[in-house]
Amino acid sequence: MKSHSVYLHIPFCRHLCSYCDFNTYAGLEEHIPAYIQALCTEIEFVAEYCEQQIPVHTIFIGGGTPSILPVREFGKIFQTISRVFDIQEHVEITIEANPGRLSYGYLKSLRDLGINRLSLGMQSAIPEELRLLDRQHDNYRTEKAVNDARRAGFGNINLDLIFGIPDQTPLSWQMTMDLALSLNPDHFSLYSLSIEPGTPLNDWLGEGLISEPDSDIAAEMYELAEARLHEHGYQQYEISNWARKGDGLGLMSCQHNLQYWRNLPYLGFGAGAHGYAGENRTVNVSRPDRYIEKLLSSEVDSSQNDISYPSTPATTRVTVISQAEEIKETMMMGLRLTGEGISRREFHSRFGTSLEEVYGGEIEELLGLGLLEWDQVTSERLRLTPKGRLLGNQVFQRFI
């Protein structure tokens, strides 16, 4: 069986950031124990579909703010996971955390449980920007979190940064980059802020309290970051992601996210989690209370046979992905990988037809527009040009 990735969603935050449209809730912390119990139930449910244990090579605990959980709750999760899945030897286990309330002790316990990658939501180094984003930390906290994590034994640390914030300037962005670089993380994720409906930021925009971020300036910031990161020895491997070389000289890219981009199977557990396995894409019910109810209410019967792998009692939607759809999604996701892109050979062996046969015209056009290129050495891999990285949608659109 192909190795899988596992995503665990923790939909709780102490406080909601002004730009956040993730599936997360503040003030529901009292539900955490029941939620974790439901989460473990859901994991077991999926494991029971399969005769043999599903091999798992990455686990990603995202949110929300997973670092809101007491250590013992992680204990329960890992007990379940290691019992029902076949955990691979070099498994990557990531946790997302906010720098605000981390302590050395807490980090040490997580590390001891086997979590080996830490993704910190630093977002910005500029106090005004952090305030606008309504984040609950400052630079001191970020620095301390990184140092504590190193001490606790985390050898793989990511920093999340946001650019294109209203009133952010290329200069302030540079300062954020500099401070982040001085912390020497192993990985960077840089996200361009998009103001989503239903967020406070969007309301403020509507009320004229803030100005719409200028996309040309955001483009400039992106290019600035590309140059900076390159100078410091980070290598870009995805539109928004950079990693440095590890000790074994391999790139310390996020194996979990690579699974998405390569359009390979993953199981999603938790409220609002998405899964993709066995030709099905699944989505779980968003609200934690409904999630708990669906999994823990007594009428749940694991022998229900009207639902298909990998759905669970918490699943609200299953979409069957035909091969034609799978091809589209493989292109759309794979072309985000700026290094490996889409391999001609892999495409052929996966779909039994050649890349040119399906997309000859589109590729020709995009090569002509200077948005795509074949890798120079073997002409085996199709990928975005530097210009194409900022215009990804113009490329992906043509493949769907």
Next chain:
Amino acid sequence: MTDRIRNFCIVAHIDHGKSTLADRLLQLTDTIADRDMMEQVLDSMDLEREKGVTIKASAVRMMYTARDGLNYELNLIDTPGHVDFGYEVSRALEACEGAILVVDASQGVEAQTLANLYLALEADLEIIPVINKIDLTSARPDEVAEEIESLLGVAAEEIIQISAKEGLNVEEILEAVIEKVPPPLINNEAPLRALIFDSHYDAYKGVVAYIRLVEGKISPEDQMHLMASGAVFKPVEVGVFMPHLQPVDQLEAGEVGYVATGLKTVRECRVGDTLTSAIEPAAKALPGYLKAKPMVFAGIYPVEGEDYGNLKDALEKLQLNDASLVYQLETSQALNFGYRCGFLGMFHMEIIQERLEREYDLDIIVTTPSVEYEVVLNDGGVKRIDSPAELPSEGDILEIREPWMRIEIFTPTEFYGTVMELVKKRRGIFVEQDYPTPNRVQLIFELPLAELIIDFFDQLKSRTRGYASLDYHFIEYRSDDLVKLEILVNNESVDALAMIIHRDNAYRKGQALISKLKDLIPRQLFAVPIQAYASGRVISRANVKALRKDVLAKCYGGDVSRKRKLLEKQKKGKKRMKMVGNVEIPQEAFFAVLRLEGD
């Protein structure tokens, strides 16, 4: 029996409550059961319901037992009130002997009240004036009654005052119709002659012709003949409007109904043609209708070239249901093959555009609208053009003449100044004024049609807080100092964006248009220069900057579907734009000239 038939229509200014009155009449006569009732039930087209406006006249047959104890067959036609649909009204009038003239009790007599009244008088109809909406607190029925009295010579006290919304006094109208509207003058024995006043296309029944029987009878067994097209057919079905199509065994002279012809080619059955029997044909066709005279012209092009055939087919079918639409083949350097279409006004154009998109599922582009010009050449020849692209080069032109209109504006006196100012800005000339009531003024102007079609009505409405109404008629062609304003996109002249304007306005309009286009043309993968150009020089230029960043961020928690949906949506938006050279131009750019604010 035929003295128990009454054919009448409801006419009024827009929104004065014609369709609502029709609702009440349909309920009163039990034509539509209460549970099937909805507001303005005769406005059955999606577009009509959405916009709350009647676009098509609709006929319906009602049976009514009057106070005299007798049963009557009432054929009612509800008509549109918008100025662009006067042609629709005039055809409906031909099928009637009487007209109910509805006047809103708070607004009083408005421009189309007069216009439609005159149409009805020309058609020799018995007019029954009615004052509607007396339930409104702003209603002033007695004043309005006096207005009507001075207009029609009907004693103010005799005018029926109703609330169509609340069903008040509505029955009085039916009694008045029976009493005052004469039954049709008919001759059942003469050979069949029926006038086609409207039609639509049905995939199963072919062309369905709406007819008014003038003489003779029809039964579904009869072999029939259309006198103008020469088509001969045996009908699929003969029936009446209930308001759904209800088959019947026979229609008699004086009645209104339909014949499903089974004809598949639209050309064979036209509005205005006379239907007769193939066995015993009438000697002479009915007079039919004058052709509608289009005022506004624009090109309609498929976004995707391969849809050209579908567009042609759609226009043909649509014309069947909208006799005022005219079109002919056109080629544009920028947009390739399409159709030059003539419309009765801007609202009509908008409706056609939307109907093509919805009813025929087409992605189309409508080019910058234009009026029809007369160009006098140096060699003495005269050329008529309805597209700026056809304008000969400046050196060959002696003069350009444009259509002028006489316009009538009704407005509360407080807006006098602002209306005058608007007309002046648009090259209008004041003719005269009249005060039908102390606080309302009727202003008469002359104005170039080209100025009228560009946002004039909207401006008038916004300057008068919606209170002004407008009617217009063509008077004559007049020459003026007109020039062609060309628009260059990516250094190529886009003929579909060109327009003809007054030389004095060329600079200002060119500038305004370029700055508008700069916002409307989406950023492309390369910078796109745009320029306005007139009489050999560039008036204004700007650059649509190259698109730099267009990429979705985080795929969060593996939510691939959401990402894909966003991309699909973006791709769809793109499909609605026309590739001109290698630049994508959206529909709004072609209408930019209509939205130059502060005009």
